[in-house]
Amino acid sequence: MKGNVIKYDEKNINTDLIIPARYLITSDPDYLAEHCMEDLDPDFNEKLKEMGATIMVGGMNFGCGSSREQAPIALKASGIKCIIAPSFARIFFRNCINIGLPIIEFKDFDELHTSDEIEIEFTEGILNNCSTKQKYKIMRMPPFIQEIIQSNGLVNFARKRIL
Amino acid sequence: MSGQTIAEKILANHFLSGSDIKPDDIIIAKLDLVMSHIGTGKVVIDFRKIRPSKIRKVFDPNKIVVIFDHYNPAPSERWASVHDLIRNFVKKQGIKNFYDIKEGICHQVLPEKGHVRPGMLIVGGDSHTTTYGAFNAASCGLGNTDLFYSYVKGELWFRVPHTIRFRITGKLPPSVMSKDIIIKIAGDHTAEVATYKSIEFTGDTMENLSIASRMTMSNFALELGAKFAFGVPDQKVVDWVKERTTEPFELVKPDPDAIYEKTYEIDVSDLEPQISCPHTVDNVKPISEVAGTKINQAFLGSCTNGRLEDLEIAAKILEGKRIHNDVRMIVTPASQEIWIKAAKSGVSETLINAGAVITNPSCGACFGALGGMLAPSEKCISSSNRNFQGRMGSAAAEVYLGSPATVAASALKGEITDPRDL
Numbered sequence: 001m002k003g004n005v006i007k008y009d010e011k012n013i014n015t016d017l018i019i020p021a022r023y024l025i026t027s028d029p030d031y032l033a034e035h036c037m038e039d040l041d042p043d044f045n046e047k048l049k050e051m052g053a054t055i056m057v058g059g060m061n062f063g064c065g066s067s068r069e070q071a072p073i074a075l076k077a078s079g080i081k082c083i084i085a086p087s088f089a090r091i092f093f094r095n096c097i098n099i100g101l102p103i104i105e106f107k108d109f110d111e112l113h114t115s116d117e118i119e120i121e122f123t124e125g126i127l128n129n130c131s132t133k134q135k136y137k138i139m140r141m142p143p144f145i146q147e148i149i150q151s152n153g154l155v156n157f158a159r160k161r162i163l
Numbered sequence: 164m165s166g167q168t169i170a171e172k173i174l175a176n177h178f179l180s181g182s183d184i185k186p187d188d189i190i191i192a193k194l195d196l197v198m199s200h201i202g203t204g205k206v207v208i209d210f211r212k213i214r215p216s217k218i219r220k221v222f223d224p225n226k227i228v229v230i231f232d233h234y235n236p237a238p239s240e241r242w243a244s245v246h247d248l249i250r251n252f253v254k255k256q257g258i259k260n261f262y263d264i265k266e267g268i269c270h271q272v273l274p275e276k277g278h279v280r281p282g283m284l285i286v287g288g289d290s291h292t293t294t295y296g297a298f299n300a301a302s303c304g305l306g307n308t309d310l311f312y313s314y315v316k317g318e319l320w321f322r323v324p325h326t327i328r329f330r331i332t333g334k335l336p337p338s339v340m341s342k343d344i345i346i347k348i349a350g351d352h353t354a355e356v357a358t359y360k361s362i363e364f365t366g367d368t369m370e371n372l373s374i375a376s377r378m379t380m381s382n383f384a385l386e387l388g389a390k391f392a393f394g395v396p397d398q399k400v401v402d403w404v405k406e407r408t409t410e411p412f413e414l415v416k417p418d419p420d421a422i423y424e425k426t427y428e429i430d431v432s433d434l435e436p437q438i439s440c441p442h443t444v445d446n447v448k449p450i451s452e453v454a455g456t457k458i459n460q461a462f463l464g465s466c467t468n469g470r471l472e473d474l475e476i477a478a479k480i481l482e483g484k485r486i487h488n489d490v491r492m493i494v495t496p497a498s499q500e501i502w503i504k505a506a507k508s509g510v511s512e513t514l515i516n517a518g519a520v521i522t523n524p525s526c527g528a529c530f531g532a533l534g535g536m537l538a539p540s541e542k543c544i545s546s547s548n549r550n551f552q553g554r555m556g557s558a559a560a561e562v563y564l565g566s567p568a569t570v571a572a573s574a575l576k577g578e579i580t581d582p583r584d585l
Contacts, residue, residue, distance in 0.1 A: 012354055012443050016551040020558070021532040025241050027205055039558040061355040061388065065551060066530075067290040069205070069306035090359050090390055091290055095306035142189055144320075154308045155209055158315070 001102070001122070002130075003054035003081060006047060007114045011059035013040065015071040015092065018063070024070055029077030036074035045078055054081040055120075057112045061085075063092025072096045082120060084112065084127075097145055100152035104138050111136070122146065166418025168326035169393045170361035173301040173415055177284045179318060186325045196278060197313045198228045198287035200269050204245040205307040206288075206314055207252045213315070221256050222317030228260040228269075228278055229253050235264035235525040238533055267498030267524030270294040270382060270466040275500050277408030281400060282415045286313055291466050291548065296362075296381035296392040297374060299400055299414055303390050324361040324390045325424040326417075331366040333432035338582040340476070341376035342468055342546070342566035344368070344429070345383040346437040350447025352427065358388030360424065363417060368431050369395045374403045375470040382467045383548050386444045436581055439564035442552040450569065450581045458563075460543040461486070461574035462555075463519075464495030465529040468546035468567050471501050471510075477571035478510040480585060481517035487577030492519040493535045495527035519574070531555040537562075544573040 016039075023035045037044035047053065056075065062085035063071060072095045075083065082102045086109045096103040102122065112118065116131040125140040141149070151157035167175065175182045177192040184190055199206060213219045221227055229249065237243035246264070253261045266272045270291055273279050281299035285292065288310040295302035305313065313319050331344060348356070362384050369377065377394035384392030394400070396414040404412065436450040463469070463477055474496065486492050494514050496502040502524055505511045511521055528535025529547035536556030537543055543555060543562050550562035565573070568582035575585070 012445075014549075014551045016531075016549070016554050020553045021530050022553075024532065025239070027208075039553040061353075061358060064354060064386075064388065065290065065549060067202075067288060067304040067306050069202075069308060087355060087358055089355075089388060091304050091306060094309055098306060098308035098312075145189075154312055155212060158312055159212065159214075 001082060002117065002119045004052050005055050005057050005112055005114055005116045005118060006051060006053035007057040007112060008040070009059055010040070012061045012064055013058045014065035015063060015068050016065055018071040019068065019074045024068065027070060027073065029073050032070050032074035033077035036078045048079050051115060054079055055118060056080045056083045057109070058083065058085045059109070060087045062088050064089035067091045069095045069099065072099050072101050076101045085109070097148055098154040100149050102149055106136070106138060108136060165422055166420035168361065168417045168421045168423065169299070169363060169396070169415050170301055170324055170326055170391050171421070173282060173284055174321060174323055176282065184323050186323050188323045189320055190323060191318055191320050192284060193318050194226070194286055194313055195283040196226055196228065196285040197310070198230070198269055198273060198285065198292065199310050200230055200289060201233045201245060202288035202307045202310060203229050203249045203252065206311045207248055209308070209311040221258065221314050224257040224259065226317065227258050227314065228262070228273060229258055230262040230266060230269045230272055231264045232268045233526045233530065234533060235523060265499055265523070267496070267501070268466045268469065268526055271470065271497035271501070274298055275407065275498055277410070280404055280408060280410060280412035281396065282412055286319060290385050291382050293385045293389055293392045294378050294382040294466060296384070297377040297394040298404060299393060299396045301391045304385065322359065324359055326361040326363060326421070327357060328363045328365060328423045328426040329429060330426055331364060331368040331429045331431060333368055333430045335368060335431050336434065336583070338568045339431070339434050339436055340566040340568055341372055341379045342383070343434055343437045344431055345380045346439050346447055346564065347434060348429065349387055349439065349445045350437065352387070354386060354443060354445040355388045357384060359390060360388070361391040361393070362389045363393045365395060370397060373472060374399055375472045378470070379467055386548055436566060436569050436583070438569070438579065439550050441550055441561040441563065444548070444550060444564065450565070450579065453563065453579050454581055456563070456579040457542065458490060458544050458573055458578060459541040460535065460537060461490055461492040461570050462528045462535060462543060462545040462547060463567055463570050464493070464497065464527050465547035466497060467548040469495055469497030469501070471504050473546060473567035474501070474505045474510050474514065476568050478513040480568060480571040480582060481575060482513050484517055484575060486518040486574040489577050490574050492574040493522060493528050494519045495522045496524050498524050528555060544570050544579055546570045
């Protein structure tokens with residue numbers, strides 16, 4: 001996977017900020033995407049388009065708060081293809097995997113900047129910052145979790161394998 | 164082999180492929196109970212994707228609890244339709260443990276109705292499912308897709324967590340509550356001190372706390388990132404649970420040689436009331452530093468602090484008095500059982516006479532989609548668990564979190580007020 005970075009330095013970017021409860025009247029991804037991140041950055045969607053950004057980098061404890069799965073759904077529908085942060089709240093972490101949105105714990109948060117182009121090789125466990133020409137090792141997910149992500153989420157994974 | 168923590172013991176007891184586990188292992192475990200609220204709606208929709216339709220069955224209808232608490236009574240046609248969808252599903256699947264709009268908040272009602280027992284492994288479609296740790300159950304929240312999978316399979320993957328321990332000692336000063344302890348921990352150790360981890364709360368302070376006060380700690384522990392948050396496994400828990408169920412159970416205690424990643428020592432003998440200031444739970448100040456901040460709304464309720472002892476301490480503070488003219492006070496009992504008890508004991512009347520609005524049991528104002536919303540620039544003191552920007556209405560409003568005593572004292576004075584000063 002290759003893409004441009006949009007970075008938010010804030011720690012504790014919570015699920016109420018990603019998608020406030022006032023918009024939880026639906027699980028329609030497009031509607032959620034329209035309001036995604038708007039309390040933190042009203043120009044979020046425009047910036048993504050302008051910069052062609054698909055990889056979101058955030059501060060520690062990303063996705064803390066409510067268990068609402070609409071948070072990763074909104075980000076994914078906004079065009080985010082991967083989320084990188086030093087740490088994630090555990091429910092958000094699971095939710096991302098379960099909807100097929102790759103997520104990476106990455107301690108060298110300062111090494112990534114808005115507009116950097118980065119390339120991620122999930123099976124090898126390598127993150128390559130093409131803009132700074134630096135390579136980093138990242139944690140490889142256990143195979144069955146990789147399979148869930150590749151199936152575009154747990155429901156599809158379960159349909160294929162188990163149900 | 165070294166000893167095991169409570170989390171390790173319960174997960175080992177539920178591990179489907181043996182019992183030898185250690186932190187960081189990823190295991191598949193059998194679930195004792197699956198709880199869901201309004202999120203059940205998404206489960207119903209995912210169920211329709213199962214083909215052929217005749218195999219659309221939950222794993223065990225007796226191990227599922229469905230409860231309405233976030234949007235009670237339905238505030239719009241949209242939510243009425245979601246309720247309708249879920250009611251039909253519940254009937255069709257033969258789920259008997261269904262609690263409709265009157266009962267209250269899941270985390271209060273499930274223990275009250277005897278669904279929660281020591282040693283259980285419970286998942287719920289709500290982040291604050293950690294609350295049942297007060298009853299010595301390993302319980303955690305999930306999103307809707309995990310919930311769907313749990314409904315179908317009755318099992319789920321877990322990463323075995325490391326355990327940290329908070330040893331809390333000393334006698335709590337008057338008008339200082341367990342909420343003040345847990346907010347203090349958030350302030351001192353940040354909102355991610357327990358991310359992915361299991362917490363064990365120990366020490367003489369914990370032993371002396373009521374079950375309700377322990378529930379507050381296990382509930383708010385989610386705000387520290389916790390996966391599980393166990394209270395003290397003692398006779399108080401046994402007595403409480405035995406009053407609610409005849410099902411057998413055994414307390415799960417940690418081994419003396421269990422390995423803890425870290426132990427934090429906290430002495431609460433001189434603790435003053437604590438406030439989580441906007442907009443993160445770990446932006447904590449002692450009340451002396453924020454006292455005098457004018458407020459527009461005071462909210463007493465939620466799965467953190469909407470229990471009888473919380474209403475009682477507020478009533479004690481407000482007895483025979485009127486809340487400040489510029490403040491609206493909203494009181495939302497956490498369950499119908501609590502509501503009835505508060506009505507019988509005169510607590511409700513005291514609060515109403517003081518000028519509070521009492522609503523039906525529900526998640527209420529806490530999550531900003533049912534009632535008690537804030538206008539831009541308004542400030543609210545709340546006994547709930549989140550003060551995130553936009554949480555209770557306008558993104559330009561501010562929410563301060565404190566104990567029920569602090570909420571009542573502040574409602575009385577119209578500004579954030581130390582309950583010890585009254």
